[in-house]
Amino acid sequence: MSAGLQPRTGSAARFWRSTDARRLFGCVVGALVVAVMTGPSGSASAPTSGFTGSLFRPRAFVFVALGLALWAVMTFRSRFGDVVRRANDRIIATPRQLLVNRWYRYIFYLAVFAFAIWYPTILSGYWQEVLVDQIGVFVLLALGLNVVVGYAGLLDLGYIAFYAIGAYSAAYWTGALPIHPPMHLNPFWAIPLAVLAAMLAGVVLGSPTLRLRGDYLAIVTLGFGEIIQIVATNLTGVTGGSQGVIGIPHFSLHVDSLKYVWHVKALPYYYLLLVFVVIALAAFRSLERSRVGRCWAAIREDEVAAEASGINVLKYKVMAFSIGASTSGFAGILTASKIGFIEPGDFTVQLSILILVLVVFGGMGSLIGAAMGAAVLQWLPQFLRVHPLFGFQPQDLFIYLGALLVVMMIFRPAGIVPSRRRRSEIGLAEHGVGTADAMSAAGGPVA
Amino acid sequence: MSDSTTAATTEADLIIEVDHVTLRFGGVTSLLDISLVQHRHEILSVIGPNGAGKTSLFNCVTGVYVPQVGSITFRPESAHPVTVVGRKPHRVNRLGIARTFQSSRLFNALTAFENVKIGVESRFHTGPVGAMLHLPRTRREEHRGDNRTKELLEFVGLRDRADEVASGLPYGDRRRLEIARALGTSPELLLLDEPAAGANPAEKADLSSLIERVRSEIGISVLLIEHDMGVVMSLADRIVVLNFGEVIAEGTPSQVQRDPAVIEAYLGTVNENGHEPPAAEGAPPAVAQTRQNPSAHSGGNSPSSEER
Ligand SMILES: Nc1ncnc2c1ncn2[C@@H]1O[C@H](COP(=O)(O)OP(=O)(O)OP(=O)(O)O)[C@@H](O)[C@H]1O
Ligand SMILES: [Mg+2]
Numbered sequence: 162m163s164a165g166l167q168p169r170t171g172s173a174a175r176f177w178r179s180t181d182a183r184r185l186f187g188c189v190v191g192a193l194v195v196a197v198m199t200g201p202s203g204s205a206s207a208p209t210s211g212f213t214g215s216l217f218r219p220r221a222f223v224f225v226a227l228g229l230a231l232w233a234v235m236t237f238r239s240r241f242g243d244v245v246r247r248a249n250d251r252i253i254a255t256p257r258q259l260l261v262n263r264w265y266r267y268i269f270y271l272a273v274f275a276f277a278i279w280y281p282t283i284l285s286g287y288w289q290e291v292l293v294d295q296i297g298v299f300v301l302l303a304l305g306l307n308v309v310v311g312y313a314g315l316l317d318l319g320y321i322a323f324y325a326i327g328a329y330s331a332a333y334w335t336g337a338l339p340i341h342p343p344m345h346l347n348p349f350w351a352i353p354l355a356v357l358a359a360m361l362a363g364v365v366l367g368s369p370t371l372r373l374r375g376d377y378l379a380i381v382t383l384g385f386g387e388i389i390q391i392v393a394t395n396l397t398g399v400t401g402g403s404q405g406v407i408g409i410p411h412f413s414l415h416v417d418s419l420k421y422v423w424h425v426k427a428l429p430y431y432y433l434l435l436v437f438v439v440i441a442l443a444a445f446r447s448l449e450r451s452r453v454g455r456c457w458a459a460i461r462e463d464e465v466a467a468e469a470s471g472i473n474v475l476k477y478k479v480m481a482f483s484i485g486a487s488t489s490g491f492a493g494i495l496t497a498s499k500i501g502f503i504e505p506g507d508f509t510v511q512l513s514i515l516i517l518v519l520v521v522f523g524g525m526g527s528l529i530g531a532a533m534g535a536a537v538l539q540w541l542p543q544f545l546r547v548h549p550l551f552g553f554q555p556q557d558l559f560i561y562l563g564a565l566l567v568v569m570m571i572f573r574p575a576g577i578v579p580s581r582r583r584r585s586e587i588g589l590a591e592h593g594v595g596t597a598d599a600m601s602a603a604g605g606p607v608a
Numbered sequence: 609m610s611d612s613t614t615a616a617t618t619e620a621d622l623i624i625e626v627d628h629v630t631l632r633f634g635g636v637t638s639l640l641d642i643s644l645v646q647h648r649h650e651i652l653s654v655i656g657p658n659g660a661g662k663t664s665l666f667n668c669v670t671g672v673y674v675p676q677v678g679s680i681t682f683r684p685e686s687a688h689p690v691t692v693v694g695r696k697p698h699r700v701n702r703l704g705i706a707r708t709f710q711s712s713r714l715f716n717a718l719t720a721f722e723n724v725k726i727g728v729e730s731r732f733h734t735g736p737v738g739a740m741l742h743l744p745r746t747r748r749e750e751h752r753g754d755n756r757t758k759e760l761l762e763f764v765g766l767r768d769r770a771d772e773v774a775s776g777l778p779y780g781d782r783r784r785l786e787i788a789r790a791l792g793t794s795p796e797l798l799l800l801d802e803p804a805a806g807a808n809p810a811e812k813a814d815l816s817s818l819i820e821r822v823r824s825e826i827g828i829s830v831l832l833i834e835h836d837m838g839v840v841m842s843l844a845d846r847i848v849v850l851n852f853g854e855v856i857a858e859g860t861p862s863q864v865q866r867d868p869a870v871i872e873a874y875l876g877t878v879n880e881n882g883h884e885p886p887a888a889e890g891a892p893p894a895v896a897q898t899r900q901n902p903s904a905h906s907g908g909n910s911p912s913s914e915e916r
Contacts, residue, residue: 444740451739451746452729452753459715459726466713469670471701471730471793480736585773586717607663607672607709 180239185232192228195564196221199557231568238572274439281431287547289427293499295539297434298492303519303535304441304528305488310517311526311580312454313481314461315371316379318513319386323359323486325393325508327493329400330355332503337409340399348498349412352491359490363483371478386510393505405504409497423499430499437495438532441488445528448484457481458582465607511559518562522569524576526583533578538562621685623648623797623829624669624692624705629678631664631853638664639675640853645684646797651823651830653840656850657873662833663710665850666799668693669831670707671700682797701730706795708786710802710833716775720766720785723774725757727792756792763825764788764818780811784818791822798822799831804839812839819843841865849873 176182193216200215215221238245260266281292302324309317332338334351346354370381393400400406412433413422423429448454456477459467468474497503516535523534542561545553569576575584624646631639638661646652654662667673669680669692680692682703692700706727715723732753738746761767764784769777774785783803790798800819804812816839822828834840840847840861847864849857857867864870 447740447742448736452732452734452749453736453739455718455722455726455729458718458722462715462717463713465672465697466709466715467726468697469672469701469707469709469713470727470789471698471706472726473696473698484736582717585775607667 181232181236184235185229188228188232188235189225192224192231193221195560196224199554199560234572277435278432281428286427288543289431291540291543293427293430293434294496295543296536297431297438298496299516299519299539300532300535301434301438301441301492301495302489302516303523303531304438304445305485305492306516306520307523307525307528307531308445308448308488309481309485310520311524311531311583312449312457312461313478314457315478315482316376317382317482317485318379318510318517319382319384319389320485320489320516321508321510321513322382322386322389323362323489324493324496324512325389325503325505326362326486327355327359327490328497328503328507329393329406329493330358330490331494331497332406332409335410335498337406338399339397339401347413347415348410348494349414352494355494356487356490359493360483360487362490363486364479367479367482367486368475371475371482383510383513386508386513390505390508390510393508400505403505405502405506407502409501409503411501412498427499430495434495437491442528442532449528453477453480462586515559515562518566521566522576524578524580524583527576527578527580530576530578530580534576537577538565621648621683622646623650623683624831625681625684626665626669627679627681629665629668629675629680631661631668631673631675638853639668642678642850642853642855644848644855644858646829646831648796648829649823649827650845651819651832651843653832653834653844653847654850655834655837655840655847656856659852660850661853662850663801664853666707666801666831666833669700669799670705671695671697698730701793701795704794704796705799706790706793706797707799708783708790708801708803710805712782712786714774714782714786714789717773719771719773720761720777720781721757721770723785724760724788724792725753727789728753728756728760730793760788760791763791763821765814780807780814783807783811783815787818787822791826791828795828797829797831799833801833802835803832804834804836812836815839816842 197212197215200218200220201211204210260269281289284292302320306317306320309315309320329338331348331351333340334342334346334354335348336342336345366382366385370378373381394403396402397404411423411425412430414420423433456467456472459470459472460474460477464474496507519535519538520531521534522538523532524530542553542555542558546555573579575587579587622645626642626644629639629642630637642661642665644652654665656662664673668675671692671694674693678693682690682692682705690703692703692705695703715726718726729749732749734746734749737743758767758770761770764787766781766785766788769781774782777785787798787800787803803819804815807815819830819832820843823830830843832840832843834843844861846859847857847861848855849864849867849870851873856869856873857864859867
């Protein structure tokens with residue numbers, strides 16, 4: 162109407178009434194709000210410093226820029242979504258097709274592996290530490306949780322409890338706890354025992370609770386995670402209490418004349434981790450493509466039909482749960498032995514959630530996705546923290562993670578590297594078939 | 609089927625015996641004192657109006673529901689009769705009882721091939737260790753599983769759709785895929801819950817001939833719930849009629865067709881609730897005269913039989 166009367170200003174007026182404009186407004190305001198929320202807090206002497214300290218600083222521009230970028234992506238997507246998707250498919254399809262050839266694939270793996278061996282040697286000590294403590298361990302944790310959440314579709318919110326069990330088992334067998342083991346072991350030889358402990362914990366917790374429907378399982382595992390942390394805090398006589406445990410020795414290997422000790426340096430741990438990550442990748446890939454993996458997929462898709470097809474649902478759920486638990490336990494030993502010190506505060510529920518976010522971000526049910534998700538999301542905060550422009554504050558991490566998840570769920574719900582099965586599940590769920598989430602469907606008459 | 613086949617099968621031993629089964633959900637009695645037997649190699653059809661308890665009977669036989677009263681015995685006359693009641697569904701499946709679902713429960717995000725292979729593999733033994741290490745037995749089982757899956761897909765006529773995702777298959781193919789998956793578990797008794805519901809006439813003919821081949825070529829007994837009287841009359845050796853959870857008639861198709869209680873049940877439903885009868889074609893003559901439209905039931909007010 163008014164646009165028709167005033168053709169000159171018409172397009173601008175139309176723009177300001179459009180969805181694009183509303184989005185733009187939302188993005189900018191949202192960015193400023195986040196900038197204030199994550200900025201310094203005010204105090205009694207300088208009540209406005211919360212605002213001035215965050216809005217009149219370069220970081221405000223960074224946030225606004227991010228907001229604008231988000232707006233651009235949203236607008237671009239709604240306009241040119243199809244074009245982009247087609248181009249994207251073509252870009253992804255070409256390397257995929259190349260990798261179908263098994264020789265190219267082996268060469269590719271070899272190149273990645275060689276890079277993974279070489280690259281850390283040129284990093285600074287700080288980044289080597291990050292590579293082990295923040296990235297390597299979390300890649301392993303994400304791979305394990307991916308089995309539970311991605312393959313079997315079980316929502317485990319107490320995953321870190323098994324990490325704690327692994328770490329405390331390592332402490333026990335190496336004699337660092339107030340109670341002493343029958344014999345002192347080097348952590349390297351404590352690995353099997355601690356992994357076994359974590360796996361048993363998984364079976365013991367899983368057997369009764371995995372009979373429950375999805376949402377109850379999430380609650381029970383959440384509770385279990387809390388219990389483990391509280392027990393570790395309060396059972397001072399056994400676990401050392403809130404003071405934590407010190408003096409867990411480093412890994413060392415003595416076989417005949419061969420003698421090797423992992424000292425404080427990060428790099429040897431990195432290579433050890435690399436070996437285990439590669440083993441985990443290979444093992445889980447085989448699992449996924451085997452009878453076991455198909456049983457998990459069946460259970461995730463339709464439990465009733467899986468049972469009717471002769472699958473012992475409980476058995477396969479417990480299996481997935483305890484495979485995840487042992488991976489988590491293993492990561493626990495590794496951390497305990499590298500850092501030499503553990504305390505109950507290391508095993509918060511937040512950490513369980515963080516690992517879940519890593520898996521969801523990377524792509525549930527996709528090995529490469531889970532590993533990449535963990536690597537990227539663990540690297541990024543460190544990068545932003547040390548980078549002078551961003552001045553990222555680690556305690557803000559979860560704000561961003563939450564926002565990231567929201568954005569992910571809108572634009573790429575299957576994760577950055579989606580698995581084929583998951584992608585079609587989510588596609589189906591959007592059309593009202595099936596559930597696609599880790600909380601499996603409710604009961605009711607079976608027809 | 610002709611009466612001569614029926615006479616031949618009555619001599620064979622029993623595959624399943626349902627003995628005085630009663631199933632209640634709170635105040636609702638789904639099954640009341642149901643008794644029936646099925647002979648080996650027989651196609652026994654269970655019919656009845658909506659809500660008669662047919663699916664509930666299947667759920668009892670497959671271990672999904674546990675009846676409060678009564679017993680269900682698999683191979684009652686063999687050297688090792690086994691009771692079904694109290695066994696978990698996957699255990700019942702291991703015994704040799706497979707089923708399909710009224711609402712077609714496939715693993716939708718998986719391919720047709722994977723769907724069937726999951727059924728086939730339920731009889732295998734590969735565990736996590738074997739799978740991770742690619743042990744020889746694992747490889748042998750993979751190979752056997754692939755071959756058997758291909759055979760079954762061939763058998764149901766889905767060989768060239770093997771790599772398609774199940775959710776994308778047309779309706780008739782989905783039904784056949786579900787049958788293939790059930791056959792993969794090597795059953796002796798196959799329970800089909802309304803396999804032809806919602807299918808078009810061509811698909812119905814295909815399904816009928818497939819079910820007949822399941823019996824004649826693989827030698828599996830079939831317990832068939834079906835609303836479509838054309839399918840039932842052409843396939844069934846015997847028919848059991850349920851109404852309000854009770855068996856109201858039993859016999860050969862021609863006996864059932866003439867049974868006054870059956871006519872009463874179907875006409876009664878029409879009169880009281882305005883329900884359509886399952887389909888008029890093959891129904892008792894009296895019913896057929898009252899209801900002229902053979903496909904009328906698909907427009908009836910039963911959402912469950914239309915559910916996909
Ligand atoms: N899980 C359940 N909880 C409560 N009531 C149930 C349950 N399952 C079945 N029923 C009831 O049992 C009765 C018989 O249901 P059933 O599904 O066996 O009928 P049906 O003969 O298969 O009907 P249809 O032809 O519509 O499939 C119905 O009244 C139904 O509401
Ligand atoms: Mg039914």
